[in-house]
Amino acid sequence: MAATLEEVSEFFYGHGKIVSGWEGADSALIDIVKVYYPRKPYCLVRKWIVADLQLTRAEREQLRLKAVLPLVLFAHEVVRDSRNRFPPGHWVRSNYGIVHNCPSIFETRGTVYLLLGDGYRKKATADTVFSLRP
DSSP: OOOOHHHHHHHHHSOOEEEEOBOSOHHHHHHHHHHHSTTSOEEEEEEEEEEEEOOOHHHHHHHHHTTOOSEEEEEEEEEEETTSSSOTTOOEEEEEEEEOOSTTEEEESSOEEEEBSEEEEEEEOHHHHHTOOO
């Protein structure tokens, strides 16, 4: 099912839980990521939202079997992408997360996203989040 304009608008502008990301120097966070994720590309982002996907029990089980979380990251502003896939100032939407234990790091199978400044944690449907395409 396709997302409605109202659902997308609610995702962007509706209420969510404010979450603190990294407040230090960007270079310090990059140094940490280079130590713990030496072979993985990273992407620094601002104005971000971690979406808790509202899924059925069967959909959650499918994700569990694939070893991914029902979480997706959306960021309004790319600051720097280590592989230059996303230009500075552009927006980005991740694939499903695999780890989000640290409030300033969101990891997918392909990328480590570094969450700068405050962001949000919001509930959304998969249709809403995955309707956002570059």
